[in-house]
Amino acid sequence: xxQPTAAxxxxxxxxxxxxxxxxxxxxxxxxxxxxxxxxxxxxxxADQAELREQLFEEIKGRIRETDxxxxxxxxxxxxxxxxxxxxxxxxxxxxxxPADGSSQVDEHSEQLLLDPNVLADGxxxxxxxxxxxxxxxRLAYSLDTSGDEVYRLFVKELASEAxxxxxxxxxxGSMTWANDSQTLFFGELDETHRPYRLHRHTLGSExxxxxxxxxxxxxxxxxxxxxxxxxxxxxxNSKTTSEAWVLDAERPNGDFAxxxxxxxxxxxxxxxxxxxxxWTWFIRSNQEGINFALYQAADxxxxxxxxxxxxxIAHRDEVMLEGVTLNATAFTLSLxxxxxPIIEVHAQGQAPYPxxxxxxxxxxxxxxxxxxxxxxxxxxxxxxxxxxQVRQLSLRDGAQVVLKQTPVLGAFDADDYVSQRLWATAADxxxxxxxxxxxxxxxxxPTPLYLYGYGAYxxxxxxxxxxxxxxxxxxxxxxxxxxxxxxxxxxxxxxxAGKQEHKGNTFSDFIACAEHVIEQGLTRAExxxxxxxxxxxLLIGAVLNQRPELFQAAVAEVPFVDVxxxxxxxxxxxTVTEYDEWGNPQEPEVHARxxxxxxxxxxxxxxxxxxxxxAGYNDSRVQYWEAAKWVAxxxxxxxxxxxxxxKTELGAGHGGMSGRYQGLRDxxxxxxxxxxxxxxxxxx
Numbered sequence: 001x002x003q004p005t006a007a008x009x010x011x012x013x014x015x016x017x018x019x020x021x022x023x024x025x026x027x028x029x030x031x032x033x034x035x036x037x038x039x040x041x042x043x044x045x046a047d048q049a050e051l052r053e054q055l056f057e058e059i060k061g062r063i064r065e066t067d068x069x070x071x072x073x074x075x076x077x078x079x080x081x082x083x084x085x086x087x088x089x090x091x092x093x094x095x096x097x098p099a100d101g102s103s104q105v106d107e108h109s110e111q112l113l114l115d116p117n118v119l120a121d122g123x124x125x126x127x128x129x130x131x132x133x134x135x136x137x138r139l140a141y142s143l144d145t146s147g148d149e150v151y152r153l154f155v156k157e158l159a160s161e162a163x164x165x166x167x168x169x170x171x172x173g174s175m176t177w178a179n180d181s182q183t184l185f186f187g188e189l190d191e192t193h194r195p196y197r198l199h200r201h202t203l204g205s206e207x208x209x210x211x212x213x214x215x216x217x218x219x220x221x222x223x224x225x226x227x228x229x230x231x232x233x234x235x236x237n238s239k240t241t242s243e244a245w246v247l248d249a250e251r252p253n254g255d256f257a258x259x260x261x262x263x264x265x266x267x268x269x270x271x272x273x274x275x276x277x278x279w280t281w282f283i284r285s286n287q288e289g290i291n292f293a294l295y296q297a298a299d300x301x302x303x304x305x306x307x308x309x310x311x312x313i314a315h316r317d318e319v320m321l322e323g324v325t326l327n328a329t330a331f332t333l334s335l336x337x338x339x340x341p342i343i344e345v346h347a348q349g350q351a352p353y354p355x356x357x358x359x360x361x362x363x364x365x366x367x368x369x370x371x372x373x374x375x376x377x378x379x380x381x382x383x384x385x386x387x388x389q390v391r392q393l394s395l396r397d398g399a400q401v402v403l404k405q406t407p408v409l410g411a412f413d414a415d416d417y418v419s420q421r422l423w424a425t426a427a428d429x430x431x432x433x434x435x436x437x438x439x440x441x442x443x444x445x446p447t448p449l450y451l452y453g454y455g456a457y458x459x460x461x462x463x464x465x466x467x468x469x470x471x472x473x474x475x476x477x478x479x480x481x482x483x484x485x486x487x488x489x490x491x492x493x494x495x496x497a498g499k500q501e502h503k504g505n506t507f508s509d510f511i512a513c514a515e516h517v518i519e520q521g522l523t524r525a526e527x528x529x530x531x532x533x534x535x536x537x538l539l540i541g542a543v544l545n546q547r548p549e550l551f552q553a554a555v556a557e558v559p560f561v562d563v564x565x566x567x568x569x570x571x572x573x574x575t576v577t578e579y580d581e582w583g584n585p586q587e588p589e590v591h592a593r594x595x596x597x598x599x600x601x602x603x604x605x606x607x608x609x610x611x612x613x614x615a616g617y618n619d620s621r622v623q624y625w626e627a628a629k630w631v632a633x634x635x636x637x638x639x640x641x642x643x644x645x646x647k648t649e650l651g652a653g654h655g656g657m658s659g660r661y662q663g664l665r666d667x668x669x670x671x672x673x674x675x676x677x678x679x680x681x682x683x684x
Contacts, residue, residue: 001043003644004036006632017565019629034617034628037646041612044645048672055471055668060661062467064407070378070390071095071103072368075136078103079113088660089116092130113139113158120145124651128173132158133181134229138203140175140184147618147652149173149193153186155203166201168208176223176232178252185211185223185232185252193573193620195221198234200252212245212256217576225249226272227326228279228372232256233270239457239580242267246303257303259283267292272299273326273372275312276348282312282331284324289315290492294324294333320491325366328373330395332366339433339489341365341462343379347395355393355400359383361421361435363462378403384437384463384479385417408467417473418443419463424482424509424516430497432509433489434516435463438478448477448678449523451514455486455506456535457581458495468667475680477529480517484509484539500583501593507542514543514550526552529674533557533614534622541599541630544608553610553643553677555670558619561599562626564591573620600626603633607640610677612670616652624648643677 008018024030045052065085071078078097081090096109113132116125128142128151137158142151151173153166172187172195186208188197198221199208214221218238226233226249234245234256241264245256259270259281268285275282279299286292287306294313297304313321313333322341323334330347341364343355357364367380367390375395382388387406393399422434438447450472454461461481469479483489486498486506498506514530517523528551532540537559544554560566567585570576583590595601611634615627631646638644647669 001040003635004033004040005635006033006628008632008636017629019632020565022628022632023623023625034624034646034648034650037628037631038648038650041645041647044643045669045673045676048676051675052665052668052672055671056665058471059468059664059667062409062412062470064409067407068105070368070404071105072370073097073101073103073374074132074371077136078105079132080105083660087117088662089120089125091115091117094132111158114141114156119143129153129175131175131177133177134179135181137181140177142171142173142175144173147616147649148620150189150620155184167206168199168201174223176225178232179229179249180252183252187221187223192217192571192576194577197221198223217570218580219243220577226270227369228272228274230279231272233272235269236262237267238577240265240267242269244268244270246270246272259303260306271324271326273331274328275331282324282326283309284321285309286492289317290496291315291317291319292321292492294321318491320488322488323366325369325377326372327369327375327377327395329375332369332377332395334366336460336488336491339483341460343393345393345395345398350396353398355379355398357381359386359419361419361463362386363464382406382463382465384419384435384465385414386419387414387465406465408470412470416440422480422516422520424513426485426505426512427508428505430485430505430509432485432513433483434480434513435483436478436480436517436522437463437469437473438522439473439476442476442478446521446524446527448527448529448680449517450477450479450529450531450674451482451510451517452480452536453482453484453510453513453530453532453539454534454536455482455484455498455510455539457486458488458492460488462489468664468671471671472674475675477674477678478522480513482510482513484513499581503582503593504597506539507546507597510539510543511547511550514547518550525550527678529553529555529677531555531557533559535560537561537622537627538563538599542597542602544611545599545602545604548606548608551609553612553674555612555614555673556627557614558616558622559599559613559627559630560622561630562623564594564598564601566623566626567594572623600630600633603630603637605637605639608634608638608642608644610643610673611645612643612673613646614666614670615646615648617648617650618652643673645673 067083069081071080077094079094083090092113095106124147126144131140139156142153144151151171156163170189172189174187176185182203184201187195190196196214198212200211201208219236222235232247232249236243243262244259247256270283281297283295293315295309296312297308320336325332333344335342346352362383364381368378376392379391389402390404392401392403418440420436424432426432484506488495530551537556540556541561585591585594613627615624617624
């Protein structure tokens with residue numbers, strides 16, 4: 001079999017896109033090309049079929065396939081999920097809440113609420129909403145069965161199990177109950193796949209009433225219940241600005257009232273709870289500084305004006321306020337300092353305190369605030385070498401209990417792995433953090449190393465544990481995360497230093513991290529594999545163009561590599577909303593800036609590392625053709641004979657295949673490719 005080629009458009013005008021024909025969705029020659037690429041990828045990795053199966057069984061063998069989640073108490077019920085060996089998706093259940101107030105599941109009173117395995121019927125399935133009504137009599141849920149993130153809406157009567165599909169199209173998947181358990185609010189997508197309209201539907205009626213429309217193409221619309229469950233919040237936000245409207249959840253037929261009219265670059269996020277026993281609005285806002293402060297305003301039955309906000313937690317230059325969790329007797333701050341997440345509890349009548357943790361580098365967040373009246377919350381904690389734990393925290397005294405630790409079946413000891421925090425020096429002198437884990441037996445010597453990066457949208461890549469990753473670590477391959485600028489690991493300033501005109505810092509930071517692990521003797525260039533997905537795929541594409549000799553192999557998943565052409569087309573999904581992140585290339589200065597780093601445009605006649613590229617045909621965020629065009633140009637230009645493989649999931653979207661076993665097989669494919677590129681494919 002010869003490798004596939006995509007013929008460029010003949011006689012294109014200077015500056016025109018020679019592979020634009022690959023953007024014609026569902027055309028026969030386009031589908032034939034994608035299928036040919038898939039066949040080539042399978043043929044090139046055919047010698048690894050046994051290894052892939054071995055990896056799949058290894059990974060699956062570490063996972064407890066039949067398991068029960070922790071139950072969340074709400075009203076008279078406990079809600080939970082159960083996974084069963086052989087099933088792709090967990091089933092959703094509830095049982096009667098024990099009289100002793102515990103969260104012990106009683107299987108004898110168990111009620112099956114929803115079985116996604118039946119709904120999927122072997123195909124793709126992604127669940128959007130899963131919301132039980134306040135009276136616990138109904139379940140509102142939404143389903144995407146293609147991966148394009150357009151959802152169908154359903155309501156299930158939990159007593160009779162009767163299901164009604166709501167007759168609405170182009171839905172974003174959100175479904176929010178008012179307190180009457182009869183009124184649902186849901187969002188509608190526009191032609192660019194942006195949630196822009198909010199509708200109100202009363203069960204039993206035929207239609208829905210439009211209650212809000214957002215005309216500015218930069219803004220997304222989202223409706224949710226406040227922590228107190230007494231208010232509904234309609235949030236409109238772009239990448240840099242937000243505006244919130246509120247409505248009494250007891251009066252769903254009323255009009256939403258604006259908390260504070262939008263002002264460019266002012267972001268604020270409200271919630272509703274109690275402070276010293278009084279109903280209060282809590283507002284996280286950046287009006288005094290980029291790291292956000294927390295404000296309070298009394299709830300007197302009217303939406304408080306911005307002038308009525310009073311500072312509760314002042315802005316701190318070195319600490320980012322990322323979020324707030326509200327309970328009746330405490331509020332909990334999610335902070336970030338020196339690249340690490342911190343949980344700080346403010347219980348009424350007590351001095352604030354931070355949650356104490358055992359590791360130097362970790363992931364930590366509030367996973368479940370439980371009921372508003374609860375005096376406990378649940379935290380999710382994990383590290384590169386420590387499986388995820390759900391810890392129950394007593395808000396009054398800070399006492400922690402590990403309720404559940406993700407099991408790792410077979411021979412596993414966290415102490416067999418060494419987790420480290422390193423700092424690389426970027427080209428401008430900035431210190432860039434790296435989180436690294438390696439098996440202790442291989443520490444202190446050059447080993448193959450898998451370096452992962454993202455660096456966009458202010459997202460933080462906190463260290464996380466992976467059952468699958470053990471298959472690399474046990475084969476002597478270290479894993480590291482480059483916390484480059486553009487992410488949020490070191491606060492808002494870190495994010496802003498890696499976007500718009502500063503985007504180049506993201507790429508130079510990643511290169512500095514790669515150079516650092518080599519200079520420290522942790523690996524060598526011929527042992528270094530890099531990976532990233534979506535905007536992280538842009539990062540991978542850019543650094544491959546700039547420093548291809550620094551890497552042995554790369555994996556790019558749903559990569560945003562055709563950034564210039566995408567940002568020039570406002571009719572594509574999400575383009576206009578992305579201007580705040582990348583800039584508008586209709587402006588000559590921005591056009592030149594993006595063109596200087598865009599991976600697709602900057603492919604040149606040089607040697608590239610081994611490369612595996614993954615795309616989703618139904619992806620509405622990063623279109624399949626970005627990967628296809630990039631690979632086509634690489635095939636035409638590159639001067640080496642290294643592997644260049646493109647796999648397009650023809651039945652999936654941005655997140656890949658939806659089932660858990662399908663996902664494990666995708667990981668096995670990626671790891672087998674990595675082992676082959678490193679020349680260790682036969683190692684077991």
